[in-house]
Amino acid sequence: MLEIRGLHVHYGAIHALKGIDLRVEQGEIVTLIGANGAGKSTTLMSISGIHAPSSGRILFEDFPVEGMRPDRIVRAGISQVPEGRRIFARLTVQENLRMGAFARSGSSVGNADLDTVYDLFPILRERRLQRGGTLSGGEQQMLAIARALMARPKLLLLDEPSLGLAPILVERVFERIREINRSGVTILLVEQNAHMALHLASRAYVMETGRIVISGDSRVLVGDPQIKRAYLGEMDIDTTQKPTRSA
Amino acid sequence: MFFQQLVNGLTIGGVYALIALGYTMVYGIIELINFAHGEIYMIGAYAGIIAIAAAQTLIAGGIPPIAAVALALLAAMLVCAAYGFTMEKLAYRPLRHAPRLSPLISALGVSIFLQNFIMIAQGTRDKVFPHLFENTVAFDLGSVRVSLIQIAIIVGCFMMMALLHLVIQHTKIGTAMRATAQDKTAAALCGIHVDHVISVTFMIGSLLAGAAGVMIAMYYGLVNYSIGYLAGIKAFTAAVLGGIGNIPGAMIGGMILGLLESFGAGYISPEYKDVIAFSILILVLLIKPSGLLGENLAEKA
Numbered sequence: 001m002l003e004i005r006g007l008h009v010h011y012g013a014i015h016a017l018k019g020i021d022l023r024v025e026q027g028e029i030v031t032l033i034g035a036n037g038a039g040k041s042t043t044l045m046s047i048s049g050i051h052a053p054s055s056g057r058i059l060f061e062d063f064p065v066e067g068m069r070p071d072r073i074v075r076a077g078i079s080q081v082p083e084g085r086r087i088f089a090r091l092t093v094q095e096n097l098r099m100g101a102f103a104r105s106g107s108s109v110g111n112a113d114l115d116t117v118y119d120l121f122p123i124l125r126e127r128r129l130q131r132g133g134t135l136s137g138g139e140q141q142m143l144a145i146a147r148a149l150m151a152r153p154k155l156l157l158l159d160e161p162s163l164g165l166a167p168i169l170v171e172r173v174f175e176r177i178r179e180i181n182r183s184g185v186t187i188l189l190v191e192q193n194a195h196m197a198l199h200l201a202s203r204a205y206v207m208e209t210g211r212i213v214i215s216g217d218s219r220v221l222v223g224d225p226q227i228k229r230a231y232l233g234e235m236d237i238d239t240t241q242k243p244t245r246s247a
Numbered sequence: 248m249f250f251q252q253l254v255n256g257l258t259i260g261g262v263y264a265l266i267a268l269g270y271t272m273v274y275g276i277i278e279l280i281n282f283a284h285g286e287i288y289m290i291g292a293y294a295g296i297i298a299i300a301a302a303q304t305l306i307a308g309g310i311p312p313i314a315a316v317a318l319a320l321l322a323a324m325l326v327c328a329a330y331g332f333t334m335e336k337l338a339y340r341p342l343r344h345a346p347r348l349s350p351l352i353s354a355l356g357v358s359i360f361l362q363n364f365i366m367i368a369q370g371t372r373d374k375v376f377p378h379l380f381e382n383t384v385a386f387d388l389g390s391v392r393v394s395l396i397q398i399a400i401i402v403g404c405f406m407m408m409a410l411l412h413l414v415i416q417h418t419k420i421g422t423a424m425r426a427t428a429q430d431k432t433a434a435a436l437c438g439i440h441v442d443h444v445i446s447v448t449f450m451i452g453s454l455l456a457g458a459a460g461v462m463i464a465m466y467y468g469l470v471n472y473s474i475g476y477l478a479g480i481k482a483f484t485a486a487v488l489g490g491i492g493n494i495p496g497a498m499i500g501g502m503i504l505g506l507l508e509s510f511g512a513g514y515i516s517p518e519y520k521d522v523i524a525f526s527i528l529i530l531v532l533l534i535k536p537s538g539l540l541g542e543n544l545a546e547k548a
Contacts, residue, residue, distance in 0.1 A: 048436055074438030086433035088426045099426045102419070103438025151438055 001026045001186050002047070002078075002155055007056035007066075009039075009046050016042045018210040019056070024155065029177070029187045031197040031218070033231055034207035040190040041083050043207070044157045047188075048080045049073045060155070074103045079153035083160050083190075085144040089133030093124055096132050096143055100150030117146040120176060138169040145176065155186045162193045174200055194231035198222045206231070251391045252513035253506070258397045258466065260505020261404030265459040266482030267489065267497035268411065269331075269452025275428045275492035276448050277343075279350050283334060283357035285479015286365075287327050287453045291460025292470040293365060294326040295319030296374050303377070312379035316399075316465070323457035330361075331453025332446055340442065358475075366472040373471045376464040400462045407458060408498050411451070415494060424448055428492070477521070484528040490541025499539060 002024040009017040017039050024030045032040050045051045047058055049070040058066040065073055079100075088096050097114060118125035121142040127135060132143060141161055148156060158177065162170040174196055181187050191197035198204055198218045206214040206227065214221065221227050266288050273281045299319050303309045310318070338357045342350040383394045415421040427434040427444045435441050463478070464470045485504040489496025504524060511523040531538060 050432055050435060069440065070435035071438045071440040074436070079438075080436045082433060082436055086430050086436075088429045088433065090429060091422065091426060095422050095426075098419070099422060099434070099437045099439065101438075102423060147437065 001028075001061060002188065003057075003059040004043075004047070005057045005059075007043070007046060007058065008054045009042055009051050010054045011051075016051075016210055017046065017053070020207075020210075020212055022205055022212065022215075024186060024188050026186055027181075027184070028203065029181050029189060029201045031189045031191055031201035031204045032207060033191055033194040033197055033204060035231075036192070037209075038207040039210045040207055041159055044080055044082075044159050044188070044190055047073075047078060047157060071103055074151050074153075077152075077154035078157065079148040079151045079155075080157040081141075081144045081148045081159060081161060083163065085140045087132040087135075087140050087143050087147065089131065091132055092129050093132060093135070093143055094128040096147050097124075097128075097150050100147035101152075103151055113150055113152070117149050120149070120179065121146050137164050138166070138173070141165060141169075141173055142176070145173070145180075149180065149185075153185060155188065156180065157188050157190075159190045160192060161189070162191060162196060170196060194227070198227075248390065248513055251393075252509045254391075254393050254397055254401075255513075256506035256509030257502065258400050258505070259509060260502040261401050262459045262463055262466075262501075263478075263482050263485045263505050264498045264501025265404055265407060265455045265462075266478060267485035267501045268408075268494065269456045270483050270486040271489070271491055271494060271497040272424075272448050272452045274486070275494070276424065276445055277339070277350075278347070278492075279339060279354065280483065280491075281339075281449075281452075282351070282354040282479070283338075283361060284452065284456060285475035285477075285482070286358050286361035287330055287334075287475070288456040288460045288463075288478055288482075289470070289472065289475030290330055290361065290365065291323035291327045291457030292376075292464040292474065293369055293374065293460075294323040294457065295461035295464055296376055296470065298322030299377055299379075315377070315379055316461075319461045319465075320458055323461045324454035325457075327453040327457030327460070328450040331449040334453075335446055335449040340445075358479075362472055362475065369472060371472065373469045376468050376470065378468070379465075396466055400466060403458070403462060407455060411455070411494070414451070420444070420447055480528075481524050484524055484531075486538075487536075488527060488531050488538055490538030493538065493540045496538055496540035503539075 004020055004022040007017050007020040020043055032043060034040055042051060046053050049068050053066050056066065057064060060076055060078060065076060088099065091099065097117060101113060123139055124143055124146055127139065132140065135143060145161065161173050161177065165173065170193065177187060178200060189197055189201060198221055201218045204215065204218045204221050205212050214227065266284065269284045270281060273279055299315045302315065302318055334357055338353045339350050342353055380395060383396055385393045385395045385398050415424060423434065423439050423444050426437065427439060427441055431441050481504065482501065485500035486497045488504060489500025504527060507527065508520050508523055512520045
């Protein structure tokens, strides 16, 4: 569904992405993990058209989308829940949601779509006339996800949905992500909480300083000692076992 | 005296408010003080005069006064929207990611360009707005004299502000304007074409200034190519007074400035009108730069 080949992104003099290769198949949950500043968010922002790649390809359903305008990419079926949620604090919950559906033609966006996301996140229905900025962190995260769903994406990009949330809320958010995936939305999840992400996703990519250094089946990576040490915060004495390093 | 200055103040204040809205809307969305905005107002006044002259030449027997006013407003709003659109596209959009000083300098350039363009195209002499109505006094109580034009301007300003409020608060494009003003990246991720929203903002701000230009031309009867400068700075003062970037603030700021100027002119001396306006600008900038309704910049994050 999504295929990235040799993606390079520069910010001025900084070489942020140094040749990313990544695939997401229809119906999958794929996660992209790695330390701060590894280039995970840059990857998502490039897919969404916010950053123009200096070279490389991004194919969505076999159609090149690199360098396309962000609103056209949303129309093509890729929505993003950005890092830090970035809800519109001075718009009401309902206005936030309607903005999520902006790219779709006006008449077809009915209350049916609102009902769908309100059913997924009932708290938002209660708060629909409140300003976004008055919601708690967890509610804002749910609003950000709901807003992205209003565009009826085929592929949903999630950037650190667990950031700043209490563990109980993180679990609730991850449950919803699984539910969204079951309803037919393909998911690419960027996370620092590698533990949760590896348990949710079927496949994973690990990024380090602008490159993908490891990729593979999540269940295999969870057991990988290097991953454990670097990203899961577990010490593992056995360092003889080498992980599968991708090119 | 009091009532007379109140009516005068509301008239001029309404016009300041209409112009101030363009400053504040543009600032709200791209954080640019569009110094060429006063020139758009001046072009609106010329567009109105030209439209009436054209209609009176082309239509045998002329056109009724009400139709002439409507035509002048419509022409000014369309012409100014076109100017606003073009100005943004040519002078500001290429500098979207440049340092903040660059578009500001570009705005000053556009202002000088437009002023000189109109000076060359229309001449340096004052243009007369046609005298459309014979008896323009609505009521005359000896010391208080209110003209129909004043009433029309006050009512017209309030109607346009109410309409703008409806558009901003209750339409899809208005909500998108508010969303874009808050977070352009998040807006783009929602599928909003941000450049399109910015264009619409410039067009709405410009058409309000165009309407203001016709109103003032009708009120004073005379215009020339340089009227945009003072009106522009006054409206900018109004926008700063209300809180730059804040739409109700611009409306209130315009009204307050108009009233203060008018009362100052009445009770102190007409010569002090501009002194009062600019003292307000300096005081607001010194004491409360965020203005009356301006939000804390911290809240924007």
